[in-house]
Amino acid sequence: MNVYPYLEAVREKRPLVHHLTNWVTIYDCAQIVKSFGASPVMAHAAEEAGDMTSLASALVLNIGTLTSDFVESMKIAARAANKKRIPVVLDVCGAGATRYRDKKSLEIIDAARIDIIKGNSSEIARIAGEDVKTRGVDATEVEADLREIASSLAKKRDCIVVLTGQVDVVVDADSVYIVQNGDEMMSHVVGTCCMATSVIGTFVGASPGSPIEAAAAGLSCFEIAAELAVKKCGGPASFKERLFDSVFSLKKEEVVSMQKVLP
Amino acid sequence: MNVYPYLEAVREKRPLVHHLTNWVTIYDCAQIVKSFGASPVMAHAAEEAGDMTSLASALVLNIGTLTSDFVESMKIAARAANKKRIPVVLDVCGAGATRYRDKKSLEIIDAARIDIIKGNSSEIARIAGEDVKTRGVDATEVEADLREIASSLAKKRDCIVVLTGQVDVVVDADSVYIVQNGDEMMSHVVGTCCMATSVIGTFVGASPGSPIEAAAAGLSCFEIAAELAVKKCGGPASFKERLFDSVFSLKKEEVVSMQKVLP
Amino acid sequence: MNVYPYLEAVREKRPLVHHLTNWVTIYDCAQIVKSFGASPVMAHAAEEAGDMTSLASALVLNIGTLTSDFVESMKIAARAANKKRIPVVLDVCGAGATRYRDKKSLEIIDAARIDIIKGNSSEIARIAGEDVKTRGVDATEVEADLREIASSLAKKRDCIVVLTGQVDVVVDADSVYIVQNGDEMMSHVVGTCCMATSVIGTFVGASPGSPIEAAAAGLSCFEIAAELAVKKCGGPASFKERLFDSVFSLKKEEVVSMQKVLP
Numbered sequence: 001m002n003v004y005p006y007l008e009a010v011r012e013k014r015p016l017v018h019h020l021t022n023w024v025t026i027y028d029c030a031q032i033v034k035s036f037g038a039s040p041v042m043a044h045a046a047e048e049a050g051d052m053t054s055l056a057s058a059l060v061l062n063i064g065t066l067t068s069d070f071v072e073s074m075k076i077a078a079r080a081a082n083k084k085r086i087p088v089v090l091d092v093c094g095a096g097a098t099r100y101r102d103k104k105s106l107e108i109i110d111a112a113r114i115d116i117i118k119g120n121s122s123e124i125a126r127i128a129g130e131d132v133k134t135r136g137v138d139a140t141e142v143e144a145d146l147r148e149i150a151s152s153l154a155k156k157r158d159c160i161v162v163l164t165g166q167v168d169v170v171v172d173a174d175s176v177y178i179v180q181n182g183d184e185m186m187s188h189v190v191g192t193c194c195m196a197t198s199v200i201g202t203f204v205g206a207s208p209g210s211p212i213e214a215a216a217a218g219l220s221c222f223e224i225a226a227e228l229a230v231k232k233c234g235g236p237a238s239f240k241e242r243l244f245d246s247v248f249s250l251k252k253e254e255v256v257s258m259q260k261v262l263p
Numbered sequence: 264m265n266v267y268p269y270l271e272a273v274r275e276k277r278p279l280v281h282h283l284t285n286w287v288t289i290y291d292c293a294q295i296v297k298s299f300g301a302s303p304v305m306a307h308a309a310e311e312a313g314d315m316t317s318l319a320s321a322l323v324l325n326i327g328t329l330t331s332d333f334v335e336s337m338k339i340a341a342r343a344a345n346k347k348r349i350p351v352v353l354d355v356c357g358a359g360a361t362r363y364r365d366k367k368s369l370e371i372i373d374a375a376r377i378d379i380i381k382g383n384s385s386e387i388a389r390i391a392g393e394d395v396k397t398r399g400v401d402a403t404e405v406e407a408d409l410r411e412i413a414s415s416l417a418k419k420r421d422c423i424v425v426l427t428g429q430v431d432v433v434v435d436a437d438s439v440y441i442v443q444n445g446d447e448m449m450s451h452v453v454g455t456c457c458m459a460t461s462v463i464g465t466f467v468g469a470s471p472g473s474p475i476e477a478a479a480a481g482l483s484c485f486e487i488a489a490e491l492a493v494k495k496c497g498g499p500a501s502f503k504e505r506l507f508d509s510v511f512s513l514k515k516e517e518v519v520s521m522q523k524v525l526p
Numbered sequence: 527m528n529v530y531p532y533l534e535a536v537r538e539k540r541p542l543v544h545h546l547t548n549w550v551t552i553y554d555c556a557q558i559v560k561s562f563g564a565s566p567v568m569a570h571a572a573e574e575a576g577d578m579t580s581l582a583s584a585l586v587l588n589i590g591t592l593t594s595d596f597v598e599s600m601k602i603a604a605r606a607a608n609k610k611r612i613p614v615v616l617d618v619c620g621a622g623a624t625r626y627r628d629k630k631s632l633e634i635i636d637a638a639r640i641d642i643i644k645g646n647s648s649e650i651a652r653i654a655g656e657d658v659k660t661r662g663v664d665a666t667e668v669e670a671d672l673r674e675i676a677s678s679l680a681k682k683r684d685c686i687v688v689l690t691g692q693v694d695v696v697v698d699a700d701s702v703y704i705v706q707n708g709d710e711m712m713s714h715v716v717g718t719c720c721m722a723t724s725v726i727g728t729f730v731g732a733s734p735g736s737p738i739e740a741a742a743a744g745l746s747c748f749e750i751a752a753e754l755a756v757k758k759c760g761g762p763a764s765f766k767e768r769l770f771d772s773v774f775s776l777k778k779e780e781v782v783s784m785q786k787v788l789p
Binding site: 304310315504512 | 549590594623624625715716760762
């Protein structure tokens with residue numbers, strides 16, 4: 001697949017991406033969307049979550065700092081998105097760490113159609129029903145075959161599953177894309193996983209074509225920008241600054257020459 | 264008018280600026296106030312919002328991620344400010360996007376005296392009763408004459424209205440100030456509008472003289488710092504970093520030579 | 527004492543540090559923990575605050591933007607920590623500013639064992655029962671002998687007290703450590719005090735030995751990184767970026783040659 005046309009679509013369409021996300025990385029989620037040329041919005045009051053979603057091109061849900069009120073707003077937003085066929089991306093951030101988190105993740109997935117479920121290996125394994133233990137919000141090694149787990153969850157829920165890690169796996173019932181861009185420095189910055197979810201929402205929201213390709217393209221662009229950023233950085237904070245800057249000025253030739261997406 | 268004396272007043276008086284603001288840009292609102300040499304505080308519990316306001320020199324309200332509880336705390340804070348004649352600045356962030364947002368904005372304006380209402384063109388138009396549609400929290404083009412709309416809202420509510428955009432319009436019933444500083448890069452950074460509101464609160468809180476001139480001066484200083492920052496930046500994130508740094512070390516000669524405030 | 531072994535322990539053990547903290551500096555609290563090589567998590571729902579704490583090596587509480595719900599979750603978390611002998615650090619951020627804040631701070635201290643109480647001079651004085659007035663969240667000069675106040679609070683509550691300022695005082699019933707690292711630039715950055723608390727949690731959570739030495743070592747490392755960062759900065763925002771970077775790559779020889787901890 002060619003990644004660049006999906007980036008071009010984001011910059012042309014400038015999709016409005018509505019978020020109900022966590023309080024730790026909320027700024028970075030907004031700024032990464034804006035850096036790609038799109039328009040982020042965050043509004044979680046139950047009274048307006050649905051109306052705001054209806055204006056958007058994609059809805060991003062992230063349970064990082066969930067509470068029960070917040071999850072109710074997520075359900076309202078997701079149902080409003082379903083009604084207008086606006087794609088919904090759910091980051092099951094921290095699933096596996098507590099029973100409450102698992103329960104609420106499944107509640108959201110059962111309450112509305114989720115188009116894309118995204119997490120790291122231990123989070124996805126837990127949502128797929130595998131027996132793993134998440135340590136906080138960082139990934140724990142999972143024994144079982146990751147691609148298999150992601151595929152079976154995608155089939156079970158009839159959705160796209162994105163499993164991020166050193167290599168990202170993007171699957172639906174029929175196909176698998178592997179994204180091999182990125183840099184180890186991303187793991188030293190709080191919020192890169194959450195940002196990746198917002199990027200997926202942005203690309204899927206702008207995509208004229210295949211959502212699974214749009215998701216893979218978004219991850220690839222984000223991680224190409226990370227590869228460019230790490231060359232000029234002195235640690236995690238200067239890396240993050242340069243990541244936003246690199247996303248903002250990402251060039252066609254960079255994307256074309258650096259993309260590593262299979263098959 | 265001369266902008267610099269207002270900056271000097273901020274640095275000398277170091278006003279405490281209380282905020283009830285949104286969860287996306289709350290850090291940047293605090294840091295911009297601190298970078299100007301003043302002291303930010305954020306406390307939204309209904310039980311202390313009034314007491315904290317009473318200690319402050321200005322109150323900044325921003326409805327970016329409003330909920331009904333939060334709006335109740337805003338009313339308590341605004342009434343406490345009114346009692347002690349502490350100036351209140353309201354950023355009607357995202358007004359026009361949902362009916363809930365419009366209703367709550369007007370509720371706040373009706374519940375207490377708001378000294379300064381601030382927004383972009385579509386937000387101010389909506390609060391003034393014009394028929395526009397805000398797209399998320401970014402400005403939508405508005406057909407009607409913006410200065411006219413701002414002036415009529417200022418007269419109707421007997422307050423100062425600040426309408427930010429490529430050019431900022433600061434009006435009250437009698438006068439109009441136009442601030443022409445700033446740079447297009449500001450529109451690529453999440454939070455510059457919210458920061459501008461906090462800056463207005465800071466300058467009005469420290470001002471020995473005219474609040475409308477203080478508001479215009481604050482915008483001018485903030486945007487002069489942006490002009491300085493953009494020269495050394497490689498994109499939106501390095502721009503934001505340099506913006507805080509430029510504010511921190513803004514010099515008299517820079518303000519005097521670069522200010523573009525009419526009339 | 528030697529500071530470096532405590533940093534080594536953090537990097538080896540990579541403790542999970544659970545936070546219930548404020549909405550202003552929550553990102554920076556997470557990133558400072560991660561920059562030290564440890565793992566931050568933030569989860570405040572009453573339904574999971576206890577379970578998440580049970581997975582952690584330390585619990586950090588910070589009342590910066592407290593509400594009554596949030597304080598109830600803090601109590602649940604602190605009691606869960608007590609049950610598993612996980613150290614609890616409480617930042618009494620803004621104590622003295624409002625009566626509500628004082629009352630809630632004491633409620634938390636009475637509801638569970640707090641291992642370390644941390645604040646600036648006016649906050650600690652207020653918690654110790656001295657008559658001072660905090661101005662927002664910035665320290666107010668306190669007349670009484672600070673070390674004496676900290677020691678008497680440590681004895682009264684049978685805990686460690688950390689009083690930060692130009693010089694940091696770390697005391698328990700028997701001993702006193704003075705940390706003299708750091709730079710004045712830290713006072714121009716929102717969140718350095720909150721980050722210091724998260725650092726203390728991280729070091730105490732990883733410590734094989736004395737908690738009081740771990741707390742002093744954490745402060746010293748954080749402030750050595752600040753001394754390194756300030757050399758390359760152009761203002762508060764570039765300073766903060768370099769602070770995270772310096773923490774991430776802090777070297778043994780830097781810590782050994784720069785540490786200023788007495789006695």
